[in-house]
Amino acid sequence: xxxxxxxxxxxxVQEGDSAVIKCTYSDSAxxxxxxxxxxxxxxxxxxxxxxxxxxxxxxQRIAVTLNKTAKHFSLHxxxxxxxxxxxxxxxxxxDRGSTLGRLYFGRGTQLTVWP
Amino acid sequence: xxxxxxxxxxxIKEKRETATLKCYPIPRHDTxxxxxQGPGQDPQFLISFYEKMQSxxxxxxxRFSAQQFSDxxxxxxxxxLELGDSALYFCASSSNFNSPLHFGNGTRLTVT
Numbered sequence: 001x002x003x004x005x006x007x008x009x010x011x012x013v014q015e016g017d018s019a020v021i022k023c024t025y026s027d028s029a030x031x032x033x034x035x036x037x038x039x040x041x042x043x044x045x046x047x048x049x050x051x052x053x054x055x056x057x058x059x060q061r062i063a064v065t066l067n068k069t070a071k072h073f074s075l076h077x078x079x080x081x082x083x084x085x086x087x088x089x090x091x092x093x094x095d096r097g098s099t100l101g102r103l104y105f106g107r108g109t110q111l112t113v114w115p
Numbered sequence: 116x117x118x119x120x121x122x123x124x125x126x127i128k129e130k131r132e133t134a135t136l137k138c139y140p141i142p143r144h145d146t147x148x149x150x151x152q153g154p155g156q157d158p159q160f161l162i163s164f165y166e167k168m169q170s171x172x173x174x175x176x177x178r179f180s181a182q183q184f185s186d187x188x189x190x191x192x193x194x195x196l197e198l199g200d201s202a203l204y205f206c207a208s209s210s211n212f213n214s215p216l217h218f219g220n221g222t223r224l225t226v227t
Contacts (some may be wrong), residue, residue: 034215043205043218044158089157101146101212102171105157 002027006090006106013080014114021109023090024072032093033066033073034103037086044089048075080113087111117141119208119219127225128196136191136222140208146170147189148207148216149181158205164189165212196226 003026013019023033034049050057050064050073057064063076073092077084087110091103120139128134140147146165150158160173164183175181178196183189193200203223207216 032213036218041203041223043220046215046217049215101163101165101209102148102160102173103216104160107157 002030002092002094002104004090004092004104004106006109008109009107010110010112012112012114015080015082017080019075019077019080019084019111019113021075021088021090021111022072023074023092023106024070025092025104026071027092027094028071030071030092030094033064034091034093035062035064035075036089036091036105038089038108039086047088077111080111082113082115085111085113119206119217121204121206121219121222123222124220125223125225127227129227130196130198132196132226134193134196134224136193136204136206136224138189138191138206138208138219140187140189140206141210141217144208144210144217145187146209146211147183147187148209149175149189149191150205150207150218152203152205152221154202161191193224198226200224201226 005024031052036044037047038044048064061078066073087108089108090106122137148163149161152158161175163171167183181191203221205221207218209216
């Protein structure tokens with residue numbers, strides 16, 4: 001299976017600052033790299049994703065960068081706002097036979113944005 | 116846009132009882148995934164179905180079973196419930212193995 005590590009586990013920033021969360025994975029066959037945002041007691045919501053043939057993708061204040069050689073991808077949030085406070089999960093997906101489609105979640109990063 | 120529908124939203128059971136959780140995927144999504152999330156934990160993959168057949172199996176206890184029906188909805192059956200089964204259970208669906216997963220609002224199961 002896939003070993004996923006996510007850092008940091010907690011991150012506190014001042015409103016307006018940037019936040020970066022890094023995710024490393026072990027399976028070189030992984031080909032899809034999403035980030036989910038989860039507020040307390042709610043469902044994980046897909047906020048951005050990237051595929052293995054792309055190095056960077058941006059959507060307004062959110063961006064994801066991928067380094068396939070080093071097997072890591074990162075979430076970048078600029079101009080953070082208090083409503084960005086949540087737990088963020090990376091969840092790379094493999095491309096091997098019987099585990100096709102399964103997402104392997106990292107342990108999550110609790111982001112707190114102080115006003 | 117239609118989302119993944121899960122029922123019930125909350126469920127309280129006693130130890131050794133059984134529970135059935137239901138999931139209705141987004142229309143035209145033929146792949147369903149079940150995840151379990153304990154307090155403060157990341158979602159753990161249980162099982163998935165594609166075109167009504169089991170496609171992948173994760174850390175699902177033998178006391179649990181699941182299936183996908185002809186209308187693509189799925190049910191997770193949990194027997195001999197234990198206190199440790201208390202968790203949020205999420206269902207997700209996708210249109211194929213290469214498409215994003217969309218999660219339902221989850222069922223919060225409490226075992227007392």
